[in-house]
Amino acid sequence: MTEDGVRRFSLDLFGKTIEFEVGKLATLADGAVVVSCGGTDILVTAMGSKNEVDRDFFPLVVDVEERMYAAGKIPGGFFRREGRPSEKSILTARLIDRPLRPNFPEGMRIEVQVIATILSVDHANQPDVLAVNGASAALCISDIPFDGPVGAVRVGLLPTGLAINPTIQEMELSSLDLVVAGVLNPESNEVDIIMVEAGASQVSEDDIVEALEFSKQGIREMIRIQQQMMQEVGKPKREVNLRKFDFQAVEERFPEMKTRVDNLVHEVARNQLEKPERDKALDNLQNEFLLAAEMGGAGEDFLASLKEYYSHLVGESIRRMVLEEELRVDGRRPEEIRPITCEVGLVSRTHGSGLFARGLTQVLTLLTLGPISDMQRIDDLSPEEGKRFLHHYNFPPFCVGETGVLRGPRRREIGHGALAERALVTLIPDEDVFPYTIRLVSEVLSSNGSTSMASVCASSLALMDAGVPLKDKKAVAGIAMGLVKGEDKVVVLTDIQGIEDKYGDMDFKVA
Known part of the structure; x- marks a missing residue:
């Protein structure tokens, strides 16, 4: 404990000190953390709306505010002030968003806004990975429901070997720029990787695998320090209503839906229908059930549950067909590429x-x-x-x-x-x-x-x-x-299309 209510948590990560400060800045935010490494300081705040919004998706917004004073610069242009976000700040915001989004409770519909304001940069320690950890920490200590912590590190492949969070100068010598984020599996206590982003100078697959395994050491430490923050300064999580669908009611009203969806998905695969014809066939069957429900006097909640249940059945059928028959929705085998x-x-x-x-x-x-x-x-x-x-x-x-x-x-x-x-x-x-x-x-x-x-x-x-x-x-x-991952089987798909991205377990782009 330092001055009134201010807490600092320090972590030595492979020779670098990373510090999280809580309770000094932005005290009205639901969660606020200043994360620092060297001369790079970032204020990350997390806010959740008091009321729910009527959306069919989780309304999370991540913004990164680059202030030119952070680098001792005055902005260019006539007005000499910051304008639209730079490309770098948008890319950093997307980097933060990707590992955070899957860790909110399913069905939560309060608006959540995470803002990372870069206060200082030393042109040695990069702010993007620090901001990911700061965002996770701010959410963890807030009262916003969040299944964190999320840890993130950058891995470089230097002439001397792999390095965690290399400086900008060291990265000029690196043949690999790999950012990895992960969470701690509560059952195995091992780090599960949830996001990978990389650029490289044609490194080998073995180097990539080794770097991914190496990253888990740093991710575990970042998770540990955030867990400590949650225990010592974290707020109790607020109660929120999670949007739920009554699948049982739909199944009781239309017991034949599961079989008909499964038959249609197999027919689509056998006939190798392209996207327009496939979408039309799936939509026609869904509309048939919706019309029957409306004719029976179903309300809006039941119709919403029907749409969600129908989509769930389509996804389950596609996944089951891949796992049991190694047949994809367009008739291809798992390793087959489209023309x-x-x-x-x-x-x-x-x-x-x-x-x-x-x-x-x-x-x-x-x-x-x-x-x-x-x-x-x-x-x-x-x-x-x-x-x-x-x-x-x-x-x-x-x-x-x-x-x-x-x-x-x-x-x-x-x-x-x-x-x-x-x-x-x-x-x-x-x-x-x-x-x-x-x-x-x-x-x-x-x-x-x-x-x-x-x-x-x-x-x-x-x-x-x-x-x-x-x-x-x-x-x-x-x-x-x-x-596509089953209980005892994993099938890798080559050249996925939109519907496989939606219902599959991974979208991994490789060049």
């Missing part, structure tokens, strides 16, 4: 273009070359001043057969653009070899799973079409892998 087509030189006035299609997923990437003076100027907290290789990703509503408002890139589009850029950047030639700025724009024309990895493939085609001399004369390919 692939490639084409280059489609657009006459661009420097390069590539069209890549895998099944009903189709991406067109256009490449533009410019002088070095066209490079993007970076005005954020990073020490980087400019980028000469850019990849942008667009996901218009027509690619999923819908209408929508076009209002600039959304967070998902920025995240997917950065994902593909990360897959390609290690093969981009150095400036002294190829003195040009390179901009790739991936236009998603049709989406049925893994458009980000299709963007990697289309971008690789466009680079070769433009004559960009890629390092080692190598192409880049990407694919999304899935997983």
Whole structure:
């Protein structure tokens, strides 16, 4: 205990001191933590609304606020103040969101907002992984229901070996940039990995596996310190109503639904129906049950339960078919890839273009070359001043057969653009070899799973079409892998599509 009500918790993690401070700043927040390492300090707050909202999803929002004062800078532009979030802050917010979201109680419908405000950066200790741990800690000590803690670390592969949370300077020598988040399994007391994000210079599979195992040591320590914080300064968790569906009532009213859904899923697989025909068949059967329920005077709660139960049965049938028959919903075997087509030189006035299609997923990437003076100027907290290789990703509503408002890139589009850029950047030639700025724009024309990895493939085609001399004369390919886990069997799926992403246990994109 220090000054009035302020508590500090310190952790020595592989030679670095990480400190969590509670009770000094943002005392009206449900949970507030200042997490520090070296000269990098981040205030992370967690707030939960008092009332529930009528949504069919959990309303979690994560924001990262980069303040230029943190790096001793004055913002550029006429007004000299921060404006829209930088790409880095959006990517960090997505990094925080992914491991947190699965750990809230299912059916919770209070609005939760996590804000990470970067107060100081020392250009040695990166704030992103600290912010993940700070967000988990803020939620753990708050009264917001949360099944944490979540621990996160960065692993680098240096010339001297694997390292936990290397500095920015050390990462310049690393052939691997791996961020791993995990939770503690209450039954086995082992660390379960729930999120992986990585960029690498063509490291081996053995190196990746070793790095993942190595990360668990740091994750365990981050979880331990948060557990201590919960015990000593944590608030009792509030009571919230969890949205529940009455599956039993639906099953009693329509006992034939399970058999009919299972038969339909098998028929769809046997006939190898594509997404439009499959969706129509599944929707028609659901509408048949909804109409019967409405004709019988069912209320809104029963209809909502019916829709949820129907979706549950579809997912269970798809999973059971994979585990017992190794048959997928589109008729493929687990390791089978959808038909692939490639084409280059489609657009006459661009420097390069590539069209890549895998099944009903189709991406067109256009490449533009410019002088070095066209490079993007970076005005954020990073020490980087400019980028000469850019990849942008667009996901218009027509690619999923819908209408929508076009209002600039959304967070998902920025995240997917950065994902593909990360897959390609290690093969981009150095400036002294190829003195040009390179901009790739991936236009998603049709989406049925893994458009980000299709963007990697289309971008690789466009680079070769433009004559960009890629390092080692190598192409880049990407694919999304899935997983269905049963009680005593695990089936790995190659090239998953949208419905397998929805009902499967993993979406693992690899380039």
